[in-house]
Amino acid sequence: MRIAITGSTGLIGTAVSQRLAAAGHQIIRVVRRPVAQGEDAIFWRPDRGEIDRSGLTGLDAVVHLAAENIASGRWTAARRKALCDSRVKGTRLLSEAIAGAANGPRILLSASAIGYYGDRGDETLDESCAPGSGFLADVCREWEAAARPAQEAGLRVVWMRFGVVLDAQGGALKKMLPIFRLGLGGCLGSGRQHVSWVSRDDAAGAVAHLLERGDLSGPFNVTAPNPVTNADFTRALARTLRRPALFSVPAFALRVALGPMADEVLLASVRAIPARLLQSGFEFRYPRIESALSVGDG
Numbered sequence: 374m375r376i377a378i379t380g381s382t383g384l385i386g387t388a389v390s391q392r393l394a395a396a397g398h399q400i401i402r403v404v405r406r407p408v409a410q411g412e413d414a415i416f417w418r419p420d421r422g423e424i425d426r427s428g429l430t431g432l433d434a435v436v437h438l439a440a441e442n443i444a445s446g447r448w449t450a451a452r453r454k455a456l457c458d459s460r461v462k463g464t465r466l467l468s469e470a471i472a473g474a475a476n477g478p479r480i481l482l483s484a485s486a487i488g489y490y491g492d493r494g495d496e497t498l499d500e501s502c503a504p505g506s507g508f509l510a511d512v513c514r515e516w517e518a519a520a521r522p523a524q525e526a527g528l529r530v531v532w533m534r535f536g537v538v539l540d541a542q543g544g545a546l547k548k549m550l551p552i553f554r555l556g557l558g559g560c561l562g563s564g565r566q567h568v569s570w571v572s573r574d575d576a577a578g579a580v581a582h583l584l585e586r587g588d589l590s591g592p593f594n595v596t597a598p599n600p601v602t603n604a605d606f607t608r609a610l611a612r613t614l615r616r617p618a619l620f621s622v623p624a625f626a627l628r629v630a631l632g633p634m635a636d637e638v639l640l641a642s643v644r645a646i647p648a649r650l651l652q653s654g655f656e657f658r659y660p661r662i663e664s665a666l667s668v669g670d671g
Contacts, residue, residue, distance in 0.1 A: 375431060376584070377415055377478070379403040379467065380438030384543040385484075385535070388577035389436060396581065401432065403439070403467075419463035424470050434480035434584060437467055437520075443488075444545075448508070448634045457512050464519035472526035482583055483520045485532045487569050487596060489513035492641035495567070499648035500534075500592045509637050517592070529590050531583050536596035536645060539665050540573035546666075553610055559620030561627060564604030566642035569596040572659040579647075582655045594647045601662050613666045 376393055380386040381402045394400050401413045408414045408425070415428035419439070429435075441459040446452055464483055471477050490498045491505015504510050517532045524530040539546045552558050571579075579595045601609070611618035627635035647655070659665040 374433035374584075375399045375401060377401045377403050377429070377432050377435045378438065379417075379436070379463070380440065380484075383438060384540060384573065385538055385576050385580075386438045388540075388573050389438070389580045392577045392581050393436075393584070401428070403435075417466070419466050420458070422462070422466055424466055426470050426474060429471055429474040429477045431476060432471075432474075432478040434482070435467065435471055435478050436580060436584065437464060437481065437483045439463055440484060443486075443509070444634065444638050447632050453508065457515065460512060460516040461519045464516055465522070468520045468523040472522045472528065478528070480529045480531075480584065481520060481523045482531045482533060482580060483517070485513050485517050485534045485592070487534050487536050487594060487643045487645045488637070488641075489517070489534055490643050490645060492637070493644065494642050496644060498594075498643065498645045500594055501648075507637055507641075508633070509641075529587065531590055532592040533580065533583065534592060534594045534596075534645070535576065536569035536571045536594070536600075536643075538573050538576050539570050543573075549610065550614075553614050553616055553618065556616045556618075557620055558607060558611055558616070558618045559622065560604050560607050560618075561622050562603070562624035562640045564602060564607065564621065566603050566640055567600050567644035568603055568606050569594070569600045569643050569645040570606070570662065570665065571595055571597045572657075572665040575657050575659055575665075578658065579650060579655060582650070582653070586653060589649075589653055591649075593649050594645045595650070596645045596647050597657055597660055597662075597665065598647055598651060599661050600644050600646065606662060609662045610666050613663070 381390045403415045408416045417424040488509030491507045491510040607618050
């Protein structure tokens, strides 16, 4: 297949691009810079509503992963708008463009997140559960709704609700490792909040699975089948690195440092399970946190 990918240089996008290319698919990157003649790339500027629609002709599928990092700074009013716009405006632009493309792609896999469910305590959450409340839940609802033009045009649309993607070379885990290697790691708040995680390898594998299975559409939780509490995660990472984890960061300190982002990103409890992925036959290479945290002690 000829597959266009937005966010192809990100943590997930890099792994997805490599996996799909290794499987023999042709990868066309959707980029914000000028595209050289003959390059396998499509220009777009979602913040300006610009996309090279001619580049969509002849594509089989689009994997849409591009979005601003939700945890890259305090949630000022301007930052909230940027986080929402990067998801909603980009998805709507892409969805409308491919819906109207002549001989365009018939498959859209669009990123979303388990923030869709909000802070739900110990409740087990599968794809049939209603959305929650809060800023992230609101953003995720709008994010997913922005792909409806493609769905209404008859495309197969999949919403991928990613959990915390774990990889030693990037994302949240990369930031944690130096602290834990110094023996300074610990729980966040009470540590009782559930963390729905997935290894980067399994995240990329799930994208490939959802792309290649023509009978699958709608929302899918891209999370490992065994979510853990923050306390369990902390203990597992400390054991993997053979370091103590004796400290904890009080919830009030996180709120002072990060504002509302602390409650929705670090302290919220989301116990999501990949019910539909498992039902479809997808097999996780790293179903348990201990195997996913095989990062060594270097």
